[in-house]
Amino acid sequence: xxxxxxxxxxxxxxxxxxxxxxxxxxxxxxxxxxxxxxxxxxxxxxxxxxxxxxxxxxxxxxxxxxxxxxxxxxxxxxxxxxxxxxxxxxxxxxxxxxxxxxxxxxxxxxxxxxxxxxxxxxxxxxxxxxxxxxxxxxxxxxxxxxxxxxxxxxxxxxxxxxxxxxxxxxxxxxxxxxxxxxxxxxxxxxxxxxxxxxxxxxxxxxxxxxxxxxxxxxxxxxxxxxxxxxxxxxxxxxxxxxxxxxxxxxxxxxxxxxxxxxxxxxxxxxxxxxxxxxxxxxxxxxxxxxxxxxxxxxxxxxxxxxxxxxxxxxxxxxxxxxxxxxxxxxxxxxxxxxxxxxxxxxxxxxxxxxxxxxxxxxxxxxxxxxxxxxxxxxxxxxx
Ligand SMILES: Cc1cc2nc3c(=O)[nH]c(=O)nc-3n(C[C@H](O)[C@H](O)[C@H](O)COP(=O)(O)OP(=O)(O)OC[C@H]3O[C@@H](n4cnc5c(N)ncnc54)[C@H](O)[C@@H]3O)c2cc1C
Numbered sequence: 001x002x003x004x005x006x007x008x009x010x011x012x013x014x015x016x017x018x019x020x021x022x023x024x025x026x027x028x029x030x031x032x033x034x035x036x037x038x039x040x041x042x043x044x045x046x047x048x049x050x051x052x053x054x055x056x057x058x059x060x061x062x063x064x065x066x067x068x069x070x071x072x073x074x075x076x077x078x079x080x081x082x083x084x085x086x087x088x089x090x091x092x093x094x095x096x097x098x099x100x101x102x103x104x105x106x107x108x109x110x111x112x113x114x115x116x117x118x119x120x121x122x123x124x125x126x127x128x129x130x131x132x133x134x135x136x137x138x139x140x141x142x143x144x145x146x147x148x149x150x151x152x153x154x155x156x157x158x159x160x161x162x163x164x165x166x167x168x169x170x171x172x173x174x175x176x177x178x179x180x181x182x183x184x185x186x187x188x189x190x191x192x193x194x195x196x197x198x199x200x201x202x203x204x205x206x207x208x209x210x211x212x213x214x215x216x217x218x219x220x221x222x223x224x225x226x227x228x229x230x231x232x233x234x235x236x237x238x239x240x241x242x243x244x245x246x247x248x249x250x251x252x253x254x255x256x257x258x259x260x261x262x263x264x265x266x267x268x269x270x271x272x273x274x275x276x277x278x279x280x281x282x283x284x285x286x287x288x289x290x291x292x293x294x295x296x297x298x299x300x301x302x303x304x305x306x307x308x309x310x311x312x313x314x315x316x317x318x319x320x321x322x323x324x325x326x327x328x329x330x331x332x333x334x335x336x337x338x339x340x341x342x343x344x345x346x347x348x349x350x351x352x353x354x355x356x357x358x359x360x361x362x363x364x365x366x367x368x369x370x371x372x373x374x375x376x377x378x379x380x381x382x383x
Pocket of ligand 1: 117118119120121122125126127128150151152153154202206208357360361362363364365366367370382383
C-alpha cells in the first residue's frame with residue numbers, strides 16, 4: 001500500500017489555499033505565468049522533492065511527489081507551470097557525470113536554477129522522435145546546434161533546458177535508437193546567441209513556446225552521458241513522468257467531482273436539489289468510479305517503480321486512464337453546472353481546458369494503446 005502522505009497533503013493544501021480561483025482566473029485571462037505560486041512551492045521545497053538529500057533536495061520517493069502534484073490539482077491549482085522542475089532533473093541525476101550533478105543539482109534544489117524546459121518535440125517529426133531534425137555537430141570543445149523545437153513549455157521561465165539533438169545522421173547509425181544525444185543548455189547565455197524563443201498562444205495558460213537554434217554553441221562538457229545514447233536516457237525518465245502526470249489528472253478529477261457534487265447538492269430546481277435526479281448523479285458517480293480505478297493503477301505503477309520493477313505497462317495505462325477519468329469528471333462537472341459551467345468565475349471551464357491537454361501530452365492516447373498492443377499483448381508493431 002502506498003503511504004497516503006496526509007501530512008504533506010495537508011501542508012500542500014494549506015499553501016494552495018493562498019492561490020484561490022481568483023488568482024488562477026487573473027493569470028488565465030492575461031496568459032501570465034503564475035510566478036508567485038511557483039515561488040511559494042519552490043521555497044517550501046516541494047519542487048526539490050525528488051532530488052537526493054546529498055544534492056540539497058528532500059530525497060523523497062516518487063509516491064510523495066505524486067501526492068504533492070495530485071493535491072495541488074485537487075485544490076484547483078495548475079502544476080503545469082512547474083511540475084517539470086520536479087522531474088526533468090532526473091536525466092542529469094541518472095545519466096549525468098559527477099561533475100554535472102555537483103554543478104547543477106544543488107542549485108536546482110534551491111530553485112536558483114530553474115530546469116524546467118525539455119526540448120524533444122519538433123514540428124515535422126512530432127511523436128516520431130527518432131526522425132527529429134535538430135543537429136548537434138562537434139566543433140572543438142563545443143557542439144553547434146541547428147534546428148527547431150516546438151511545444152517547449154516554460155522555456156521563458158527556465159535557466160536550463162534538457163535538449164535532444166541528432167549527433168549522427170539517421171542513415172549512419174547501426175541501431176535505429178542510436179545517434180541522438182542529450183545536452184544541458186544554459187538558456188540565459190544562449191538567448192540572443194543562437195537561441196530564439198517564440199511563445200505559442202494556446203487554449204489554456206501553459207507558457208509553451210517554439211524555439212529556434214541557429215548555430216547555438218553548447219560546451220561539450222554539457223553533453224549528458226555518452227554521445228549517441230540520448231534517446232535511451234530520455235526514455236528512462238518517461239515512466240516517472242507518466243505516473244506524475246497521471247497523479248495530476250487524479251487530482252483534477254477529484255476537484256471536478258467535488259465541485260460537481262457540491263453544486264448538485266446546492267442548486268435547487270423544481271423544488272429539489274438537482275443532485276437528487278439520477279440523470280445528474282450518475283455521470284458524477286461514474287466519473288468517481290473511473291477516477292478510483294485509474295488511481296489504483298497509478299498506485300500500482302508507483303509501487304513497481306519504487307520497487308525497481310519494470311512498470312512501463314502500468315505507467316502508460318495509468319496515464320491514459322487517469323487523463324480519461326479527469327476528462328469524464330470535467331464533462332460531468334460542466335454538465336452539472338448547466339450554463340454556469342461556462343462562466344469563468346466558477347473555474348470549471350478553466351480546469352476543463354487545462355485537463356484536456358493530458359490526453360495529448362506528454363504522450364497521446366494512441367501511442368499508449370500502441371505500446372500496450374505491441375509490448376504487452378504481442379501484437380505486430382503498427383508503425
Ligand atoms: C501544451 C503542450 C505542452 C507541451 N510541452 C512539451 C514540452 O515541454 N516538451 C516537449 O518536447 N514536448 C511538449 N509537448 C509536445 C507533446 O508531447 C506532443 O504534442 C505530443 O507528443 C503529440 O505530438 P504531436 O503534437 O507532434 O502530434 P503528432 O505526432 O503529429 O500526432 C498527431 C496525432 O496523430 C496520432 N498518431 C501519430 N502517429 C500515430 C500512429 N503511428 N498510430 C496512431 N496514431 C498516431 C497521435 O496520437 C496524435 O493524436 C507539448 C504539447 C502541448 C500541446
